[in-house]
Amino acid sequence: MSNFAETVVPNADVEPVLSVRDLKTSFLTSKGWVEIVKGISFDIGPRETLAVVGESGSGKSVTALSIMRLLDPEMSRVDGSVKLAGRELLKLSPGEMRNIRGRQMGMIFQEAMTSLNPLQTVGQQIAEVLSIHGLYSGQAALKEAERLLDRVRIPGAASRLKDYPHSLSGGMRQRVMIAMALACKPKLLIADEPTTALDVTIQAQILQLIKQLQQEEGMGVLFITHDMGVVAEVADRTVVMLQGKAVEADSTEVIFERAENPYTRALIAAVPKLGQGSQKGPQHFPILDRKTGTIVTGRERPDTVRHDAEPVLRVKDLTKRFDIPGGLFSGPSGRVHAVEKVSFDLRAGETLSLVGESGCGKSTTGRAIMRLIEPQSGEVSIEGTDIRALDKERMRDMRRHIQMIFQDPYASLNPRINIGEAIAEPFLTHKLGTRQQAREKAMDLLERVGLSPDMASRFPAQFSGGQRQRICIARALSLEPKVIVADESVSALDVSIKAQVVNLMMDLQEQFGLSYLFISHDMAVVERISHQVAVMYLGEIVEKGPVAAVFGNPQHPYTKRLMAAVPVPDPARRKQLRPVSNDEVKSPIRPVDYVPPQRDYREISPGHIVQAWGDDWKV
Template identity: 90%
Template sequence: MHATSAVGTERVAPKAGQGSVLSVRDLKTSFLTSRGWVEIVNGISFDIDAEETLAVVGESGSGKSVTALSIMRLLDPEMSRVEGSVRLADRELLTLSPAEMRSVRGLQMGMIFQEAMTSLNPLQTVGKQIAEVLTIHDRYSGQAAMKEAERLLDRVRIPAAASRLNDYPHSLSGGMRQRVMIAMALACKPRLLIADEPTTALDVTIQAQILQLIKQLQKEEGMGVLFITHDMGVVAEVADRTVVMLEGRAVESDTTEAIFERARNGYTRALIAAVPKLGQGSENGPQHFPTLDRKTGIVAAARERPDTVRREGEPVLSVRNLVKRFDIPGGLFSGPSGRVHAVEKVSFDLRGGETLALVGESGCGKSTTGRAIMRLIEPQSGEISIEGTDIRALDKERMRDMRRHIQMIFQDPYASLNPRISIGDAIAEPFLTHKLGTKAQAREKAMDLLERVGLSADMASRFPSQFSGGQRQRICIARALSLEPKVIVADESVSALDVSIKAQVVNLMMDLQEQFGLSYLFISHDMAVVERISHQVAVMYLGEIVECGPVRAVFGNPQHPYTKRLMAAVPVPDPSRRKQLRPVNNEEVKSPIRPVDYVPPVREYREASPAHIVQVWGDDWKV
């Protein structure tokens, strides 16, 4: 494969006897808007050989997904215009009729989309959906198609494939749904697989499974792979060559090793520097991420932060034996058929100026813990105290007043903001609701907070739709600060952001902690970010804390098998590991659903080191 963009012309000879699977030349894609045609992809070129993986990497809006959709010809022809050349095995795709292109999709090119749940039909079993692909392309029919669907599910390492054929998408975990998508994409043995952010929405352990699975299947089938992502850690794991995109252009193209060792472009260096790596945390506490000065292209080194933790006096937030269970409805006239044990006897302390991270995979109970602490949902039992005040004993009015001291930042900033009111009004609203001053004072405070979170005061009149995802998250942080809280619950508040924007927002949160003495309950599944931002970490599994202690102790000497599994699954931004094919772990997270009469066992804990507590586990644990 060789790239022929203006920024990278190094050639790599194809493997003996193998030509280029995909050849893209001067690809340009434009969209029709009220201002006329707007070019989104501007002249990108590359080749992909058999058994080769090319990563197209860049942040949201860079044009990488539009590139994939242009190659697949999945854009609306009335609202888009695709120019240049796209050749699949010497066949020009851009001149094919819609009917001819439909025969190419699935048969010669397969695609895995980012969100499996929205790509699968919720009204059909996964077996029927895979069989449909086989039937459309006249590969199999009837029972033969279902039998092949079973073989494909087994091929993508779905346990008990025969019984899973009749499952609906909603009954599968996120990782298993993504495996079904891979099975559909590979059903007709395509020569090219396009994977568009296939692991972005997945937990770190599931991501590791999917990346290993794609590598194994590529080796077995000899496919070329176009892998689209914004995560340079993932790029290092999978890609032979890398094209870096910014604002629709390829700003750098080279072998993945060369990109990581001697990137020429400042934007590429910033993407690499912003990748959080396990083991890079400071011994002295949380540490800033490196940042890019876009004007000079210089990456500023991370700086140490002063110790902000107030260790004297009582904790600002204390949680003891918190329990939250959800009933599963039974029949019309019967009681619950079971219960989801979402949070089970969770206890921890959070001190002033401290960041405690709750980490674990989806379904472990960390977000439910945060919502129960805010009393957005009511726990069954337990104690929640803010500076000695038991908030579970407060009535609605007094609880509303208490929320001045504890605020929440949610994962999706767009869903958290009212699209019909300006961001200045959104930031001022809590201040006015709690009657802390006049409208003029609220407006002045909103403008001051916009400046503090790195935006300008004159943006106050704009609406949420006029901002990027990172800017909207800054607005949500400003709104949370308007009441001058003591504690902020940050629920996956940076997980949806591009890597460089994530670094900026995390740095901002640490700066604000330094300025205001804030305490953070930082809920996340990203172990590398947690290591960088946190003082303490609590690892959750099936609603329980299985390990808790200072970040240096837990990350430097993890004791519980689940903690070790999480840390082992974090992508390592080292291209030399790319050729390693590690065994695919097919284990799913166990279900937290229990019978109505289930009584949780009494857990025992031991102290691994000072303040480092680990749950004693049984023989059923495997890493």
């Protein structure tokens, strides 16, 4: 496939909505002009979805911003041709381009919260788009905004008009962004990683919504993502980008069935698929050996769990509630029941995953176990020591045995100290040796996590996201802990980098006998890395057991809902509009005098238990 300008033209008989030819984008740096997008070409027809896929830094988002003319003209240079319905966009004046944006081209960004004005209601923001483009004004604009919110399946649209962005969930905020993008019925919708930060169930809702609205409005869609599972769900055709170039382009079916480029094959191989979990335990993800261009599937892993030993971590009836302040002279007006009587055991060498959507209490559980927040009640013991009974000094010593890896590695590292010092710091703080020993330990750990020891003098900003997460893993290992709490530690990573980091965690578990409490909303990754899994909903564990039992025979409706929402990397299913629940997770806020009901559990098979549920549950 040498001529990508030809291979990505949809239909010669239909005029494309968008036609891009030899697009090149350069940025001005201290070293002069650096070309980021290196001559990419494609067409998008009406009702057609083209996916531009690649890892971070491949140039896909810059491609979208170049098409929209949203780059700083003093610091960037865009060459080539971009035509919208036959009209050349790169020659338009800034004023003419402003009329095009929103009116004929809509864009959905990755993080809705940073794209919405926190000081305006969502109704005002949608009405503003309509007013700017002269379609409606005043009360008519607000009425149309209500219709648009209803159109993107936001329940109670009339009341939601007066809500501010912070009072909406992530999924609802993304729906508001879609409503704004579609307000003027554009010919083209550009969706830049619109579901990356969302839970799997909310992601499924947004993908279905975009597909439905596309068919109703006849839009062309440019969908930018790094997730090949999402590509299979939405895209008619696919362009794969690497280092600013299109390395492969064809129909999505052809890409998945017989991809020619090894990088494309690696992206597809790294997509976690439900049903690929092993009865024998966790499995490595396939990854690309960039030297040979071949896919490495990984060796058979031994059983790392010490089945005959006492649990290294034992949690019983852990409860954490947050008071909601009332008036100035009154008590709390309610309580958030974040974690409610959570119990589980974690053995040496075992991975237990806590899964569920945002707000289910899984991260609060991890922080309460670490005593980063203090639980109201319950027991947390490490090798028989009740850590809730420890004072601050003894708790600090106990943290040698239980460490945490957070979701955002950049926020976890001090940008002012180099990574060698960052890894050595816990070792020195706990007085485990001399500075020379700490340096040697840092060098050894960098090598163990797949980085070069000579990188120790670099600062966090000089590393990629995947490398920074490896640094955080090395820092957690510097104290030789028994338990690591990994809180969404791979959810923000590209799919191939995610595969590498998960493989690394499993290798380190084998080397050091580590136990992981793996907190995630990604069911497909959980199936691959876990020995045990516990599904959380509204602060409670609703199903728990061996991963093969829970995934092979899910019982609770919520577990089934999570699994049904996982993207299926099969392009044959693309045209199907799957039934997806539009229900958001219910609020965990309760009255001050609320007493949780006594829960009943039944055992389905050895170790596989499920909470009884009422008639109000639907999948």
